Amino acid sequence: MTSQRCLANLAIAFALVVAGCQSGTVVLLPEQDGKETAVVVKQRDGEVTLREPYAASKLSNTGPQAYKSSAEEVQALFGPALAARPERPVEFTLYFVEGKDELTDESKKIVNDVYAEIARRPAPDVLVIGHTDAVGSHQINDPLSLQRAELVRAGLIQNKIAPENIVAIGRGKRELFVPTDDGVAHPRNRRVVIFVR
């Protein structure tokens, strides 16, 4: 009887230890661009939504427990992971002369900055995203935006950037720089955005 109870207690203690092992911490960090964001933490027994900078949750066998963390705690717990962060992608925007495959003079100067950024990075890769204005359907604008991106990609390849490190995509009219009604022409929307990363 006593030994049975002892065994049962041991089993409970063991289960608690095992469950206790499944622990951790989640901390929301301040956003660089200041936009509203959140992380929803779900565990078997509950849910916590982190919304403010340094809003945090412990993960334990009793479910998520919200608390307020700090820059100091984050550095102490996550310093090495944060130090290993890749550099953020840097964004460049090139505009085209209306109705042509030719960059505006202003944009030609930016191209030099693009090369400088690529040269600076240890393992660079480049994402080239073409955009159109809101004139025409997706069927027309998707290929047109890709064509603009491919043109910029070809230019980068000509200047000795390895082709396997450049991906060109087209977003059509889905991401207008200047919001307009559908069907409206706008030069600032006919552009190619380059992410060097």
Place this chain on the structure above:
Amino acid sequence: MTCLAEIRRCLAMIALLAMSCSIASAADIGQIKTAKGEVSLERKGQSMPARVGMRLETADVLKTGPDGSVGITMADNSLLSAGANSILSLDRFDYDPTTNQGRFDTQLQKGTLSVISGRMAKQSPDAMTVRTPSAILGVRGTEFVLSAND
């Protein structure tokens, strides 16, 4: 007028062809940008030392040793980095760059992880999840850190 339409159609065809090329070269879902100390990449049961510049594929697992750390940039601009003694698996990465729609699921089996979400999470709030052995995190376009103890 018909000529113009014809040219447009032609350009569309060329662009479509180019698109299939771009997608083929983008079969990799990300790239290792930083690596320090002992870091290995497991792919299809094989383990190899992880080096800066290596391309990543779905189902890859990154492991860091006691002195190791690794940072990766995904195709949608998500940035992930793990500290020492960590195991990070890239379970799913389906990304349509034209619409920014898709799905990105990772798991931190143990260790520490920093996340800056990318274009997919920005587009739709349910596109990205990070799991630990005991929790699921839904990412609403943001920066955060997490740990999973073993």
